[in-house]
Amino acid sequence: MKEPVAFPSARPEGEPGGTPTPTTCSTDAAVGARPDVGPDAGTGLRAGAGGRGSTAASTSAPTAPRPRRPVFTGRQGLTVAAFMAPAALFVAVFIYYPMIAGSQMAFRNWNLNDLTDTSWVGLKNFREIFTDPVFGTVLSNTGIWVVGSIVPQFVIGFAIALWLRRRFRFRGLYQALIFFPWAISGFLIGILFRWMFNSEFGVVNDLLEKAGLINEPIPWLADPKTAMVAVLIANIWYGVTFFAIMILAALQSIPDEIYEAAEIDGAGKVRTLFQITIPSIRGTLSLTVLLRVIWIFNFPDLIFAMTGGGPSNETHIVTTWMITVTQQGDYGRASAIGLIVVAMLLVFSVFHLTATREKSATGGRPTTGGKRATGRNPRTRKTKGTVS
Amino acid sequence: MLSRRRTATALCLAAALVLSGCAVGGGAAADGTVTLHMVESLTNPTRTAVLKDLIGEFEKQNPKIKVDLISPPTDQADQKIQQMLQSGSGIDTLEVRDITSGPWSTNHWLYDMSKDLKGWAGWDELTDNTVKYAKDAKGRTYYIPYGFYGLSLFYRSDLVTGAGFKNPPASWDDLLEQATAIQNPGKRQYGYAFRGGTNANSNAVAVIEAYVADKIDRDNGFKLTDGRTIFSAPEALTALKTYFALFKKASPPSSVAWGYPEMVEGFSNGSTAFLLQDPEVIATLGESKAISQQQWTTAPLLTGPSGKAVQPVATAGWGIAAGSKHKAEATKLVKFLAEGDAATTFDKKNSLVPILKSAADDTYYKTGAWASYVKMTENPDAYITVTQPRDSSWWTEWIQKSDADIQKVLLGKMTPEQLLTGWDSYWTAKWKSQ
Numbered sequence: 078m079k080e081p082v083a084f085p086s087a088r089p090e091g092e093p094g095g096t097p098t099p100t101t102c103s104t105d106a107a108v109g110a111r112p113d114v115g116p117d118a119g120t121g122l123r124a125g126a127g128g129r130g131s132t133a134a135s136t137s138a139p140t141a142p143r144p145r146r147p148v149f150t151g152r153q154g155l156t157v158a159a160f161m162a163p164a165a166l167f168v169a170v171f172i173y174y175p176m177i178a179g180s181q182m183a184f185r186n187w188n189l190n191d192l193t194d195t196s197w198v199g200l201k202n203f204r205e206i207f208t209d210p211v212f213g214t215v216l217s218n219t220g221i222w223v224v225g226s227i228v229p230q231f232v233i234g235f236a237i238a239l240w241l242r243r244r245f246r247f248r249g250l251y252q253a254l255i256f257f258p259w260a261i262s263g264f265l266i267g268i269l270f271r272w273m274f275n276s277e278f279g280v281v282n283d284l285l286e287k288a289g290l291i292n293e294p295i296p297w298l299a300d301p302k303t304a305m306v307a308v309l310i311a312n313i314w315y316g317v318t319f320f321a322i323m324i325l326a327a328l329q330s331i332p333d334e335i336y337e338a339a340e341i342d343g344a345g346k347v348r349t350l351f352q353i354t355i356p357s358i359r360g361t362l363s364l365t366v367l368l369r370v371i372w373i374f375n376f377p378d379l380i381f382a383m384t385g386g387g388p389s390n391e392t393h394i395v396t397t398w399m400i401t402v403t404q405q406g407d408y409g410r411a412s413a414i415g416l417i418v419v420a421m422l423l424v425f426s427v428f429h430l431t432a433t434r435e436k437s438a439t440g441g442r443p444t445t446g447g448k449r450a451t452g453r454n455p456r457t458r459k460t461k462g463t464v465s
Numbered sequence: 466m467l468s469r470r471r472t473a474t475a476l477c478l479a480a481a482l483v484l485s486g487c488a489v490g491g492g493a494a495a496d497g498t499v500t501l502h503m504v505e506s507l508t509n510p511t512r513t514a515v516l517k518d519l520i521g522e523f524e525k526q527n528p529k530i531k532v533d534l535i536s537p538p539t540d541q542a543d544q545k546i547q548q549m550l551q552s553g554s555g556i557d558t559l560e561v562r563d564i565t566s567g568p569w570s571t572n573h574w575l576y577d578m579s580k581d582l583k584g585w586a587g588w589d590e591l592t593d594n595t596v597k598y599a600k601d602a603k604g605r606t607y608y609i610p611y612g613f614y615g616l617s618l619f620y621r622s623d624l625v626t627g628a629g630f631k632n633p634p635a636s637w638d639d640l641l642e643q644a645t646a647i648q649n650p651g652k653r654q655y656g657y658a659f660r661g662g663t664n665a666n667s668n669a670v671a672v673i674e675a676y677v678a679d680k681i682d683r684d685n686g687f688k689l690t691d692g693r694t695i696f697s698a699p700e701a702l703t704a705l706k707t708y709f710a711l712f713k714k715a716s717p718p719s720s721v722a723w724g725y726p727e728m729v730e731g732f733s734n735g736s737t738a739f740l741l742q743d744p745e746v747i748a749t750l751g752e753s754k755a756i757s758q759q760q761w762t763t764a765p766l767l768t769g770p771s772g773k774a775v776q777p778v779a780t781a782g783w784g785i786a787a788g789s790k791h792k793a794e795a796t797k798l799v800k801f802l803a804e805g806d807a808a809t810t811f812d813k814k815n816s817l818v819p820i821l822k823s824a825a826d827d828t829y830y831k832t833g834a835w836a837s838y839v840k841m842t843e844n845p846d847a848y849i850t851v852t853q854p855r856d857s858s859w860w861t862e863w864i865q866k867s868d869a870d871i872q873k874v875l876l877g878k879m880t881p882e883q884l885l886t887g888w889d890s891y892w893t894a895k896w897k898s899q
Contacts, residue, residue, distance in 0.1 A: 189547060190568035190858030275727065276719030277653065277736055299661070299721035301876070385663055388721050389872035403544075405862045406568065 183413035189406035202413035211390050211398065219374065219394040221305060226312045226373050227366065233313070234320020239354075241321070242328045252325075259318040267382025270311040274298055274383070298384055301391030308380050308392060316373065320365060327361035328354065363433040370429070371422055395421075499794050500531045504549065506542040506560040507781060511748075515814045519807050523798060530794050532558075550574040553788040557795045561608035561784035563598070567856030570607050576785040577605040581796045587804045594850060595820040598780050601856075608784035609803045612817025615776050616671060617837045618764045619732060619740040621756070624654075633764040637672055637707050640739060640767055644715035647738045656715030658737040661875050662724035666867035668741055669708060670853075671777055675769035676704035678849060686777060686851040687892055696889040704769065705881040712875060721875045732761075741767070743779075745816045747834045763837040765848060776841065776850045859895055866891065 186198045206212055241252055258266070273280050274297040282294040297307045331354065339349050355362070377396035380386065386393035386401060393401075395418055402411040505516065513536050520532045537545040543565055549556045550569060561575065569575050579600070582588070588596065591609075599609045618640070620633045628647050634640040644656025660668045674686055677698045682688035687695055695701060712720065717731065732740040733753040740746070750761060766774040783802050785795045801807055803820065812819040813829065818838060824830055830839055841848040857863070870887060873879035 192572045277717050296719040299719040389869045
């Protein structure tokens with residue numbers, strides 16, 4: 078009779094209060110993880126309590142912290158404002174002011190080569206951008222760049238994080254080695270990869286040839302198609318690290334007891350991954366993806382160092398294109414591109430946040446399944462819960 | 466109590482730091498010492514070291530002047546300088562390039578030194594070319610060149626002899642023939658280090674100019690004497706066909722993406738037999754481990770069918786910011802760098818075409834890789850120096866456009882005819898809008 082001994086210790090950890098940070102995400106994670114804990118605990122007296130407990134948590138969670146809304150007195154408000162003032166001032170002076178001052182250039186004729194005439198030109202800069210034949214290529218490249226980077230980064234980063242979560246000799250060393258690329262400047266990595274992908278003197282072609290995979294050197298950066306692949310490979314190599322760091326940190330916040338419970342319950346590796354690991358860290362995953370999309374979108378360093386947007390503008394993304402326009406001295410048009418980037422990312426962020434919020438709402442549903450099954454044989458119940 | 470005191474101390478310290486930071490760029494110190502802020506643009510570590518030595522010498526001669534050298538990374542240097550100039554203070558002496566002098570003087574950021582330089586003995590020491598570039602079309606002096614960049618052909622003497630040729634190529638046709646003979650992709654031996662990446666336009670324009678050398682406008686290398694663009698001439702098409710044949714038959718396929726570093730590496734590691742580059746490469750090649758000094762040398766710039774070549778001169782020099790409060794001291798520094806030993810040292814150590822007349826008698830420039838430069842200088846009718854329209858405000862835009870067009874031709878997405886028509890109408894329209 079190991080089970081009753083194992084579970085009481087597992088339970089408190091599984092309670093909402095046991096999760097490390099009381100954000101919406103972790104509450105969701107706790108709710109998501111519950112079906113595996115609750116039902117398993119169902120042997121004996123605690124079964125009903127477990128099921129009910131989870132229901133109570135999921136229904137009372139939104140209301141529980143709210144009723145005691147702190148009442149602000151004028152004095153408290155002033156104190157808070159005083160504490161915030163330096164930070165707010167700093168942000169206002171060094172971020173918002175330049176941002177607004179910069180944005181107005183988008184509506185003016187602002188060319189560094191001749192600043193004698195900086196009159197207002199309305200939407201002229203935007204019209205020029207939208208009618209530029211390069212704009213279409215740039216947009217689709219940006220899409221390829223973001224999706225083609227983030228999906229492999231996510232998958233590989235996740236795998237590395239899962240692997241590093243296990244305890245083995247020299248784990249710390251491996252962790253340090255894997256996180257290392259994140260500390261190198263993007264531009265430097267671009268230059269390194271530019272040489273590695275060099276068709277004649279590069280190590281990539283050399284290795285491929287020695288392995289007998291190719292006979293003729295691949296002109297990596299000279300052909301538009303392979304050039305995009307090359308910059309994507311470089312970016313994946315660079316960004317995997319960040320996902321690994323973030324996911325590993327999140328994984329370490331999942332209590333081991335949940336895994337023990339699942340193991341005892343006979344859950345396989347795949348099921349543990351999809352039923353425990355992923356739901357538990359969904360909040361982190363969603364936030365990391367959002368952050369990375371924004372960063373990758375705004376990450377021209379690699380492309381700029383490797384191809385400079387070439388050959389014949391075929392690897393330009395919005396931000397590298399913006400740099401070339403800046404180099405021409407046309408700050409008006411560059412600023413307009415900047416505003417377009419901000420608008421695109423804003424739309425994406427709103428969409429992403431809304432979408433992932435809905436998902437986490439449905440993520441809470443298994444609890445209902447668990448509740449429905451309360452009182453039945455825990456083993457069969459668990460299978461059903463998974464199916465639903 | 467202690468912690469409060471500590472906080473107060475920290476605050477005071479922070480305030481002091483911030484305030485002292487703000488004080489940089491102020492007037493002369495109490496003892497009358499003036500600090501000049503000097504910014505360079507085409508920064509590289511060796512050059513910065515040379516410059517620091519020269520500045521040390523200058524400070525020794527002028528104990529009341531201190532020079533603070535700022536060396537931003539080359540890639541962002543001109544933008545940094547722009548920002549500093551725009552803010553109007555904190556910068557006295559600066560590196561002005563032929564491509565930046567136009568826009569910066571239009572924005573009234575540069576100081577016209579012509580009055581301060583009236584009667585300066587140094588004028589007589591400078592070569593005619595230097596004097597020409599030191600004055601703009603209206604006779605104003607925004608910078609004095611420190612040296613010139615000019616093209617010559619670096620070639621592998623062993624490979625040329627090995628392929629059965631007695632002399633290095635003199636014309637573009639010769640180059641095509643010899644490079645094709647040497648090309649052997651199976652052995653990773655290529656003929657010509659083709660420039661298809663950043664600044665691809667420069668070499669393409671050099672070919673076209675060589676082919677129209679007889680009717681080129683010497684004050685504007687993109688214009689013919691009849692006022693039309695050089696790209697409209699029928700010879701331009703012949704030139705480009707030879708040039709693109711060089712890519713197809715005699716260059717590494719990936720040179721579509723080759724910029725300066727790949728070209729120099731390709732020649733210096735022995736993969737390519739020919740390289741068209743500036744003299745600064747002489748110093749780089751001296752350090753090559755793959756090829757020895759006996760295996761390579763230089764030949765004059767390649768000529769067109771008429772036996773003439775056009776040297777697309779590029780230059781940079783030292784100028785003074787309009788916002789500087791120490792113009793007299795800054796002028797002293799600019800003069801110092803353009804005279805005597807300082808000028809000679811700077812040009813020799815950076816492998817630049819010298820600005821002083823005295824260099825013609827210097828044995829250093831008569832031997833080895835430098836000999837071809839002397840040959841070009843001694844035959845000004847065959848190797849014509851022509852001013853390029855590098856001070857046009859749309860120059861960067863042009864570089865980006867023309868580079869992309871060349872890559873399109875290399876990738877088969879555009880014909881040379883379309884490219885020339887496009888370039889012709891681009892420049893015609895730009896000149897009209899002026």
